Amino acid sequence: MKTPLEIVQLMLEKDAFSQLLGIEVLQISEGSCQLSMTVSKELLNGFHIAHGGICYSLADSALAFAANSYGFQSVSIETSISHVKKVLENDRLTATVKELNKTFKSGLYEVTVTNQHQEPVAFFKGTVLISSKIW
Numbered sequence: 001m002k003t004p005l006e007i008v009q010l011m012l013e014k015d016a017f018s019q020l021l022g023i024e025v026l027q028i029s030e031g032s033c034q035l036s037m038t039v040s041k042e043l044l045n046g047f048h049i050a051h052g053g054i055c056y057s058l059a060d061s062a063l064a065f066a067a068n069s070y071g072f073q074s075v076s077i078e079t080s081i082s083h084v085k086k087v088l089e090n091d092r093l094t095a096t097v098k099e100l101n102k103t104f105k106s107g108l109y110e111v112t113v114t115n116q117h118q119e120p121v122a123f124f125k126g127t128v129l130i131s132s133k134i135w
Helices: 004-013 016-021 052-068
Strands: 024-029 032-038 072-083 092-102 106-114 120-134
Touching (some): 024 052
Antiparallel strands (some): 032 092, 072 120
């Protein structure tokens, strides 16, 4: 079976959107992940703050990497996000995953997205369906 890092590298190689966002893997282990990215001008909305989909996408990638790190292909079946602070151009975002519960068929994860000042900017929660397919 592949290591969590090998799995994430395989996923990231095929994940054009995460690559487009400039997502970097800071830490990966079974059930845990930490990713980071910098918000560019192209990711801003009409109010000159980051589009809400940016925090969501970073958190969603972190969820996917953490959930798949055990070696079984997992896909999200429900997610939600709460934005608590605006995100500006050049902000450095970090998404940190906490595994809340895991069974053979599903997993529940919480992702906290912070800025470069370690201030929370969003809270994301995701449930994944775990398949029997091995990476």
